[in-house]
Amino acid sequence: MKKCIIAVLSLSMLLAMTGCKKDETTKAADESTTTTAAESTEEVTEDTAEQSSEESAEASSEDTSASEAAAVMSYADYAAAELDAEVTIEAYVQAKQSWWDNTATVYLQDEDGAYFCYSMACSEEDYAKLTDGQKIRVHGFKSEWSGEVEIVDATFEIIDGTWTATPVDVTAELGTDGLVDKQNQLVSFTGMKVEASKDANGNDVAFLYKWDGSGKEGDDLYFNVSVNGQTYSFTVESYLCDKDSEVYKAVKELKIGDTVDMEGFLYWYEGANPHITKVTVK
């Protein structure tokens, strides 16, 4: 009898210890408010991520049926659609800007025009599948933020097909009303001259970390370039091209007066604000 009781008690102890082990599926419920701040916050982050992931997955599956049901718009239809309209488009991934908290921001393009999908529901696994040129179908709402026309609150599915855009030279269109028609497209600029920017201390420099020079390594780079007597502000967006990218390093090496050719996406912020992905000093 004693042996039996000892065996049962030992088993209970072992189970108690096992039960104490962190279980991913029950962690949130198991841990109480007495955990440390770090633990609490990690839980929040992880759980929100898990939840978002589930929601994204649900949204994706819901969207599959929705996007199948909704008619796919041509670029012309999309361009003509009112802001806040529900839209469904098919296009090819040209660049991935960022993934965070189960949302992805990407540049898309087809033969007729380009799209910017901001914070689109996307699991990390799906984000990995969004390789350059991959065709996807996106369902969301047309929106505009500071002049940038984008698709928000979107979901997507990967479909068959690949295509990569060739940059269109829009140097001659800088400063013209027609440039906006090429918004979000992969474009190029040729023969532009690097102009001085004023840093935080009023010195002339070739580029700034952040728009006013208040940033640091790893932040967006801003630099001025001119053509035909007009100066424009271009950006290396640090999510799109981080500090280890070739373009980030190249812009840091620019000198005032350099003549450069560039490629990038025609982003818009209160006017054209190209997000440069490639710089070549002539």
Added chain:
Amino acid sequence: MKKFITTIRHMHFPTAKALSLILSVLFLLPCCLSLVSCHGAKNLNAFDVPDEFDTSRTYEITFWAKNDTNATQKNIYNKAVEDFQALYPNIHVNIRFYTDYGQIYNDVITNIATGTTPNICITYPDHIATYMTGDNVVVPLDSLMKDKKYGLGGSEVRFDSPSSDELIPQYIEECRIGNDHFALPFMRSTEACYVNKDYVEKLGFTLPEVLTWDFVWEVSEAATKKNADGTYAINGQKTMIPFIYKSSDNMMIQMLAQKNADYSTPAGDVLIFNDTTRELLDEISTHAATGAFSTFKISSYPANFLNAGQCIFAIDSTAGATWMGSHAPNIDISEDKLVDFETVVYPVPQFDPDDPKMISQGPSICLFNKEDSGEVLASWLFASYLLSNDVQLSYCQTEGYVPVTSKARESEAYLDYLSQKSETDALHYRVKIEACELLINNTEYTFVTPVFNGSASLRNAAGDLIENVTKSSRRKQTIDDEYYEKLYSDMRTLYRLDQIESKTTGNIKDLGKMPKTAVILLVSLCVSWVLIGAYVVYRTIRKKKA
């Protein structure tokens, strides 16, 4: 092992009992330790103010600062460090700059886990409440503030420190969490409504003494009238969003406060999902549907629309005043888009002009505990240096901030600064100074929301309610009972408000079926006790028979 147990059984009883006890302890101790370790985190001892500050030692402290993408603010921080180090050569301050409170929060949380928090950081009280869920992570400042030698106005302090009495009472009170103060206010701001007076009058209205929500909605609706060609009658442009709010969370919080409606309690009760919230959202959605209202998240910076003549009421922080108006020192749109108009600065709209209420916000300073109390004292000296007139006066002039001490506010230099309003001089930009005066004149009407672990999430949810309703209205989606039920439910889940509610109300959420391991554990415990009982009964019966 079997042999070992058999040997014990044949021992003399007292010896065997003692050995058995030792073995039991040896067996149970690791079990207990392993159980404890499941929940354990390294805790620091509570901080005690040292009697003396050891000037023979060198202290290296880190300060995580926040600047508003503003190079001047960075320079002021750097100068403060230089000046402070000149006074205390044995304290070296390393600054790390952030432009986002959220990033500081994330980094602090990460570093609490690894015991590598900074010594000092700029933060919001909402965030401190989360930092504080670890034992002795954040230093309570009451004993430091009162310390006769090193406290505020202390005898051994090497700079002109303000005394405790010279802190603006409302602002230091905002830093109280529970019974203690866990932060020092650094700068304070509120929100202002920057108004295009020309457009208001062009629409046939006269600006009232106190801006009300009814007035703002009425004018905004009037401004949505279009010409036959699709342009807006008021500005002749294709774009006009008459009313844009930068911070939708503040909008909801202030509206609820002005209505004396529930939001939360200091104990952490989440009360926002009430009928008044629904009424407010209904009103907001009506104006979002007509295009009279939008938010920063949906449309962009209110200042850009205001300065382009595409907005009439732009609500943003007083700390954003340098971006507001035709002559603003900071402009984010091209010159050809600028429209000339008169900018008037108002407090946020009110429901009851006789009982105004407006949010108090702005950066605070908190200290993190360390094993070396001397290091904490060094951190405190730098933190309190940030309250000196030199730092307060230079930093507040970078934006529409106001100093947090009466010593700075009443100083000749500050009064001189306020007196020199100008449309052309960036330092004395009229709109910025009027934004400061707005706060100074209304300090008694400011409020903050209760701080608890989860209050930051609740704030986000408050903003998201407005964002979601606004987007849905613009998209012509149906907003009815079912919509609100889902919206409230989504907010509770997304921001885990249901768990905060469970903690505070005791209404524990149904967690579903018990895990298998727990069931087995409970059953085995029950079986054990039944067997023990059975054994006791068996022994008793045997004894009686014997």
